[in-house]
Amino acid sequence: MNAVCTVLLLLLLVLTAGLLVHVRGLSRRLDAATAAGAAPPATVPAPDDAAIRTAVAAALAEDREREVAEARAFWAEQEARSAEDAPLFDTPFSGADPVDGWPLYFPRPTGPQDAPESAEDFPHTAATERMDPEFADALRTALEELIAEGNGMRTGHPVQSGAGAPADLEVQAEPAPTAPDPRRHPSHPDFVPGQAPSREWTDSTLNRLSGDGTALTDVRPGPLGTLDVYAFADGTTLCVAPGDRESAERLIEAVRCGDEVRLLGGSRFSGSYSLTFATGEGTVYVLADRVVASL
Known part of the structure; x- marks a missing residue:
């Protein structure tokens, strides 16, 4: 009985000593953490105002030089x-x-x-x-x-009377000068080169080209987008004003690639024209104010 009590007492002493050692370690760690937290934080250096101003001025100067160069x-x-x-x-x-x-x-x-x-x-x-x-x-x-x-x-000038001049010759008065008609200039939408066929002739020509399936052989764009000339295999030409560069380039590319380009039809609405061409890859639409077919 005494031996059992002695063993239990020894075990209790060992456990107590271990617990004291553990508590002492925790106390030391807590003291170290408290001391670290109480230390003053590291000071952040104050910004240099002069350096900031210099950098901003340099950036503005570079932007100004770039804008001037552009x-x-x-x-x-x-x-x-x-x-x-x-x-x-x-x-x-x-x-x-x-x-x-x-x-x-x-x-x-x-x-x-x-x-x-x-x-x-x-x-x-x-x-x-x-x-x-x-x-x-x-x-x-x-x-x-x-x-x-x-x-x-300026052809009418007064005729001076003299020997050999008829007495009853009337003096032609110079007419007042008039401004040239702007519609005669090719840049005007109503300009038509040469003798303009009637609209009925143009409509019948468009119907004939679409009905016969006449192939388009060439497209010749005019300068400054004033008009485009469409040439067909039977010798018929269409003058389209104003020119449509994008549609003309698509048709030219299709003709150069060997595709069969045909006029599917043309319609007139509100004085304007709409032409539809069929290419190997799809359709091309051309809108124009004036379309004139060759005689």
């Missing part, structure tokens, strides 16, 4: 384009008196004395190589008519 490049490009377009519009039209003091400018040639005899005589330059021959002839004809009208206004 502006200079833009205006240089504009001046280059103006220099390229200047030779086409630097000759004033002198066939008639200026309207309200403003001179009229037209593309060269300015008259029959300077114009070539035909479209083939035009000098082959970078600008004229892209001009359609039929459009060039129509443009030259329109300018000649304008100049002829302007010269006609």
Whole structure:
């Protein structure tokens, strides 16, 4: 009995000692954590205002220099384009008196004395190589008519009476100068090169082309989007104004690829036209204010 009590007492002493050691370790850890938390935090250095101002000024200067460089490049490009377009519009039209003091400018040639005899005589330059021959002839004809009208206004002059002059010859009065009709210029939507066929003729031609399934052989876009010329296999041509560059390029690409391009039909509504072409990949729609078929 005494031995059992002694063993139990020893076990109790061992457990008590272990518990005391564990509690002492926890106390030390708690003291270390408390001491670490009580330590003053590390100080953050104050920002340098001068450095910030210097960085902001440098960034603003870089942005300003970049904007100035972009502006200079833009205006240089504009001046280059103006220099390229200047030779086409630097000759004033002198066939008639200026309207309200403003001179009229037209593309060269300015008259029959300077114009070539035909479209083939035009000098082959970078600008004229892209001009359609039929459009060039129509443009030259329109300018000649304008100049002829302007010269006609100065044909009547007083006739001086003298020996050999009829006594009853009346003096022609010079008519008042009139401004040229802007509808004669190819840039006007109502301009039609040459003798314009009737709308009934154009409608019947469109019906014949769509009914016969005549193939489209070529599309010749005019300059500045004024008009496009569509040529068919039977020799028929359609002048479409104004030109549609996107549709013309699609049709040209289809013709060059060897696809059979045909006119499915054309309709007229509110004075305008709608043409539908069938290509190998789908359909192409062309909207125009005027469509004129060749006679």
